[in-house]
Amino acid sequence: MCFENLPIEFDAEGKAHLKPGVQNPYEYQARTLEEREATLRDIARRNGQLADVDFDPVTRVAGALAFHSTVDLEQRRVVETNSMATLFRGYEVILRGRDPRDAAFISSRACGVCGGVHATTSALALEMALGIKPPPMGILVRNLLLSCEYLYDNPLHLFVLAGPDFSESLVKQTNPEVWSKAEHKLARHVDLHGYKTIGAIMTDLNPLTGKLYLEALKMTRVAREAYVLLGGKYPHPETIIPGGVTTTITTTTFNEFYLRIQQFFDYAKKCVGIWDDIFDFFYECDTRFFECGRLSPTMIDFGQWDHEDYYDATYANCNTWGEHRWSTPGVLIDGRLVTTRLTDINVGLEEFVEHSYYEKWDDYPFKTDPLGNPLSPNHPWNKTTIPRPGSQNWKERYSWATTPTWDRRTFEAGAYARVYISALAGKLPKSDYVESTGTSLKLNVASAALPERLLEWKVPQHWNAFERNRTRAYAVAFNLMVTMENLVRALDLQKRGEMKVATPFEIPSKGHFIGVGFWGAGRGFLCHHCEIKDGLLANYQIVTPSTVNACPKTPWGIPGAYEQSVLNTPIVEDNLGEESKFQGIDILRTIRSFDPCMPCTTHVLVEGSDRVITREVTTCACGIE
Amino acid sequence: MPAALNSALGFDDTSVAINATRLIGIVGYTPVLDTFPLGRTLVRMLRARLPADGLIAIENMTWGPLHIVQRFQDAGAIRPDRLVLVGAASTSVTPGRVRAFRWKGGKLPDQCVQERIYEAVTGIVDIENTLVIGDHFGIWPAECFVVEADMPANTFGRMVIADSENWGDDASLEHHLEFSPARMREEIAILTAALALDGVNAEVTLEDKMATAIPAGGRFMRTRFAIRGSGTGGEVARGG
DSSP states (O other): OOOSSSOEEEOTTSOEEEOTTOSSTTOOOOOOSHHHHHHHHHHHHHHSOEEEEEESSOTTTTTOEEEEEEEETTTTEEEEEEEEEOSBOOHHHHHTTSOTTHHHHHHGGGOSSSHHHHHHHHHHHHHHHHTOOOOHHHHHHHHHHHHHHHHHHHHIIIIIISGGGGSHHHHHHHOHHHHHHHHHOBOTTHHHHOOSBHHHHHHHTSTTTOHHHHHHHHHHHHHHHHHHHHHSSSSSOSSEETTEEOOOOOHHHHHHHHHHHTTHHHHHHHHHHHHHHHHHHHHHHOGGGGGTTOOOOOEEEOOOSOOTTTOOOOSTTHHHHHHTSSSOOEEEETTEEEEOOHHHHHHTEEEEOTTBTBOOOOOOOOSBOTTSOBOOTTSGGGOOOOBOOOOOOTTSOOBSSOEEEETTBOOBOSHHHHHHHHHHHOOOOOOSSEEEOSSEEEEEEOOSSSOOEEEEEEOOSSOSHHHHHHHHHHHHHHHHHHHHHHHHHHHHHHHTTOOOOBOOOOOOSSOEEEEEEEEEETTEEEEEEEEEETTEEEEEEEEOHHHHHHOOOOTTSOOOHHHHHHHTOBOOOTTTTOTTTOOOHHHHHHHHTTOOOHHHHOOBOOTTOSOOOGGGGSSSTTTOO | OOHHHHHHHTOOOHHHHTTOSEEEEEETOOSSOTTSTTSHHHHHHHHHHSOSSSSEEEEEOOSOHHHHHHHHHSTTOOOOSEEEEEEEOSSOSSTTOEEEEEEEEOOOOHHHHHHHHHHHHTTOOOHHHHHHHHHHTTOSOSEEEEEEEOOOTTHHHHHHHHHHTTOOSHHHHHHHHSSOHHHHHHHHHHHHHHHHHHGGGSSSOEEEEEGGGSOOOSOSOOEEEEEEOTTTOOEEEOOO
16 A cells, blocks of 8 residues: 555455545645745744845845745754745647647757656657557667766766855865864875865866866766767657657677776766765764755655566556666655555656646546556646746745646655665665665666775765765666676677667557656656647646646645745754855755756746846757757 | 758758858747747748858757857857848847847956856757857857847747647737738848848948946846845845
8 A cells, every 4th residue: 555645445456446425635725825835923922033034036046936935043944944846847738739740859958968868758648648669779878868868967966066055165165164164174085086085076076177077077078978879969859759760779889888887987986975074073073964955765766677578668567667777766755665666657647836936727638547547637648738927925926837646755866866766765676786675775886997986875863964965875776787787788788689679660650648757857857748749749747757746735735845845944054144255055055955957847938927047048958948 | 969950951061051151040949830830830931032142041059058168169160251140039028029130249357257158058049149159269250240120029829829729820920919021021131131141231220239238137146135124024234
């Protein structure tokens, strides 16, 4: 029984159905936020001072996220938060009525950082809807492409986006006592990264000039080059199609690809060493850092990297092929893995718009999924995107992000979710490179200049901003060794002459089909739900990881991951109360630990909206759509 | 990008582009909508205005400033001695207007460059962060020009909707957008081709564009700090 809030139970065969006798199974009571407002007034009355702190935009997340906090100065606690996506994306509207073959190309523009994953997720959705099974080499090449995106994305976040929050230049300003200790503190993993002291690491995390910062920029290039070898271009590859890829593969292609990937062998070890040392040091300095961005570990991931022997693109078999992926799908509730079945994840999914700039919809076309499992009227297959721009009101509507829930809970998504869930599930296929023990994930990272090294990620005692980033560092090694596994498998296929990379298909001009792409972005959880009617897209819905994490409150008042994690964050920064010096670093470390990417969540400027960021829309393939 | 695909879009393959002595880079190119002022039709119009001697290449420079920097830093790459960057103005003041600038560069504080890098790696790509980041890494040639098209922020979105709702002809677009995308394309093509061919000697009204005059991007962190008075719930702004 994985559902506790939705009235869904399972029969002996594992098929879900609604509990009998529940009259309105998907009913919910919307709660106004008056109660919370009263609490704030009470605190203000008691201790006299509340500080409102707005971060607008929270840069290094592409400028489209605003975050409002109210801080209790006396207690150094955040007592109210609102996460706000300030721009409308609109891909769901753009795709409606289009040829399904457009979906991968258009939806890939949902993000300028990770456009390939949207193209792939779209291809998966169409494959399921139209019954297109890619050939093994097509599946493997797609896996390799995904790995490159992760190898691009995760180091970029660790060293260019989040890294500066732990750099000498920033910590000297926000917590000078921490910097004083760092200068003399010996680093434990000098064998992995070469730095004798924590201070030396922090100096090289300095933005623009730090060696680790500049090295990460260089490594993003290596990952992109690897991607381009197989995918033609990046971002927004045009080689990913339903049924596989359109790339021509040769021995040279794979050799060139390997030459790039092997540059990550030592880098992956270094990432783990650096961040293990940094975070352990911060905990030693001040135990309040355990509370920074703390949440009970509740997260969802669809798993990625299909196994070519199992993936058949059908919804009927998705639990089997899902559980044979190279990262395991799953739902983690308060640290407990409650399911690894894709149908369960899909059935429990809903999207709410009570605090978003959208209208509710009336249609409820799919009471069940194709297997007869019940679906909510708020399920993405039943959702219609109806934008309703308006003014900002914390009690009512304040974001262009929707509120996705699973079993009526908000949850978090991230690179760390695939590590965490894969570690607990114990279902990874057998491999020389990666092993799930049920409590940890073992990664056998190959030798380069450094010797071969067995890294092991273990479930942390605390789940917080630092552990999100630490786990992301291990995700680099996880991605890398899954890449090696898939490269070896691709070379084996090549030896056997199985070089076909795509399955041809036609779009039927008549008929009604639905499909879903279960996949992941560098930042985790990503799904595209599509409905095809008489040859055209009748509906298309995208749920991105940043929508999951940045969502506004549920209609019944439960905050999303950003909002709740900031509420749990103590203000350790020394400068609280000094307006000119206050950086809000604890809050920002928390938000950035999710690797927020608001282009995922939002995009097109809508006339009449009172939130305007013009630059966002005069940009590239990313910003212009 | 594979040569065949590049060619189909009208661009030059990188191997051609890095050997050209003059380069036109389009920042904000999209293959989704041909008639978008920075779309495929513009590339075809530029191609028609340029000699076919391979000395002037056209490249899509929408891949992000750091990608562009790294492409210029390629070992052995021959850098062009003249560059024309084409794209949308960062702020819309007079929709439909097309202006040409000579990039004069200039030193910005490190913090400003960092902010532009943060933007760039999280997906924001525009003429100005391309210019600032490229300048920081020293990749631009002495002769660097910018052709900026003033388009309201929602132009692309409205043109996509127009396309799917069958009001995508230029007269209807002009009616709705209050400027003609076709005329804008034509002006971009004329100015860009002239600058690529003749540089400072082109018969083009040319303004200077300096790094220090570019409005700051999103700051590293912008906070508004306000204290609520006891019991009142009111706000007294203390910070900007």
